[in-house]
Amino acid sequence: MLVALSACCFGSISPLTVIALRSGAALQGIQAWRYLTTAVLLVLYATFTRAPAHPIAGREWWRPRVLLVAGGGQATVATLALLALRWIPASTEAFLFYTYPAWVTLFTALRGVERLTRTRLLALALALGGIAFMVGAPSAKSLQPIGVACALIAAIVYSAYIPVLDRLQRDREPLDVSRAIAVGGAILFLAWAIATDTLFAHFDARTVLASVLQGILSAGAFVGFLAGLASLGAVRTAITSTIEPFWTTLLGVVLLAQPAGEGTLIGGAAIMAAVLLLQTRSVSSVPLDSSTA
Numbered sequence: 001m002l003v004a005l006s007a008c009c010f011g012s013i014s015p016l017t018v019i020a021l022r023s024g025a026a027l028q029g030i031q032a033w034r035y036l037t038t039a040v041l042l043v044l045y046a047t048f049t050r051a052p053a054h055p056i057a058g059r060e061w062w063r064p065r066v067l068l069v070a071g072g073g074q075a076t077v078a079t080l081a082l083l084a085l086r087w088i089p090a091s092t093e094a095f096l097f098y099t100y101p102a103w104v105t106l107f108t109a110l111r112g113v114e115r116l117t118r119t120r121l122l123a124l125a126l127a128l129g130g131i132a133f134m135v136g137a138p139s140a141k142s143l144q145p146i147g148v149a150c151a152l153i154a155a156i157v158y159s160a161y162i163p164v165l166d167r168l169q170r171d172r173e174p175l176d177v178s179r180a181i182a183v184g185g186a187i188l189f190l191a192w193a194i195a196t197d198t199l200f201a202h203f204d205a206r207t208v209l210a211s212v213l214q215g216i217l218s219a220g221a222f223v224g225f226l227a228g229l230a231s232l233g234a235v236r237t238a239i240t241s242t243i244e245p246f247w248t249t250l251l252g253v254v255l256l257a258q259p260a261g262e263g264t265l266i267g268g269a270a271i272m273a274a275v276l277l278l279q280t281r282s283v284s285s286v287p288l289d290s291s292t293a
Contacts, residue, residue, distance in 0.1 A: 003228035003240040009221035011247035013214050014090040015255050017082050020210035026198035027082055028189055030211045031075075035186035037215020038222075042179045045223060061176035062183070070168060070177060071184015073161040078185070080154035087147025089258040091249035092134060095268035096151035098245050101278045102127035102271075103159035119277055126274035134267030174229075178222045239279050242272050 013034075020030045060066070084093045102124050108114045116124075135148055168177050193199040203211075229237045245268060252258040 001228075002224040003232060003237050004243060006221040006224035006228060007241045007244040008247045009217040009224065011094065011244040012217050012251060014082065014085060014093055014248050015251040016210045016214050016217075018085050018090060018256055020207045020214075021085070023204050023207040024202035025207045025211075026193070026196065026201065027079065028192040028196060029198040029201060029203070030207070030214075031078060031082070032186065032189035032193040032199055033208070033211035034214040034218065035075075035182055035189050037212050038218040039179070039182040039186040041216065041219035042175070042182050042222060045219070046175055046179060059171045061172055061180040066168065066180050067184035067187060069164060069184075070180035071182075071186070071188050073157075073164055074181045074185045075188045077154050077158045077161060080150050080157060084147045084150035084154065087144035088151065089260070089264070090252040090256060091245070091258065091260045091264050091268070092143065093147070093151045094245035094248035095134065095264065095271050096131065096148060097155045097158070098242075098268075098275060099127050099131065099152065099271055100155040100158045100162075101275050103156050104162060105278055107159060123274040123277040126270045126277070130267040130270030130274065132267075133270065134263050136263070174226050175222075178226070182218070182222075239276060242275050245272070 017027070017030060021027065081093065081097050084096075088096075105114070105116075105120050106124060109116045109120070114120075131152070135143060165177065168180070172180075190199070225237070225241075228240070232240065249260050249264070249268070253260060
């Protein structure tokens with residue numbers, strides 16, 4: 001239940017971003033308030049729920065280099081993924097982003113880290129076929145190529161970001177890495193928003209609420225994900241998390257009046273089948289978390 005709730009929290013980010021953007025506010029301003037809220041909540045959570053950690057010297061999560069790497073990667077992925085929402089529906093963006101496990105598989109094979117088994121080849125074929133069906137279906141005529149490209153590039157960047165997160169977690173607690181992601185992302189988005197004078201521009205009550213709610217949901221998603229992971233293990237956690245794009249699709253229909261076409265549903269189902277097939281890999285190499293958001 002915790003992992004499912006975490007996935008729904010992450011899956012709510014895209015629809016809330018669309019709602020916030022409707023006021024004319026800039027994406028960097030919206031995300032600045034989101035990550036600032038998440039950072040404050042995670043720092044408070046870590047402070048009041050456990051004894052202070054004693055990290056290895058030089059491995060503290062608050063070091064500038066860790067904040068830059070963790071926050072910079074997350075900010076890049078979030079910007080690309082959420083920028084796609086200007087041109088394509090939230091449901092399409094969610095499924096396209098969720099191709100990242102297929103890109104991880106492809107890149108590890110190209111690097112010679114893991115070989116392509118029949119199962120993985122089938123998963124890659126399903127993922128690529130799902131993309132082709134989603135983009136090529138008659139109901140996809142309104143999809144803008146730039147939006148599709150942003151979502152796929154975000155997935156590819158995230159697949160490269162996963163090994164970076166893995167290295168950061170080797171000598172740090174997962175919650176410490178989560179705090180580094182949130183604090184680093186908040187610093188970068190705040191700097192971007194202040195430099196472009198968009199931190200408060202076009203913010204009405206609805207935009208503020210949507211932005212802060214994203215931060216609350218992101219903090220809850222991190223905490224729920226880590227707690228569920230401790231009980232379920234990596235593979236079952238990853239499989240349970242696949243409800244995220246379906247939840248995003250549901251919210252897109254209900255909150256945004258963005259009907260999901262048959263191309264999105266059939267192509268998305270193929271991509272999710274690929275994700276499930278890829279969970280047969282070794283636990284150490286399974287991508288664990290969603291970063292859209």
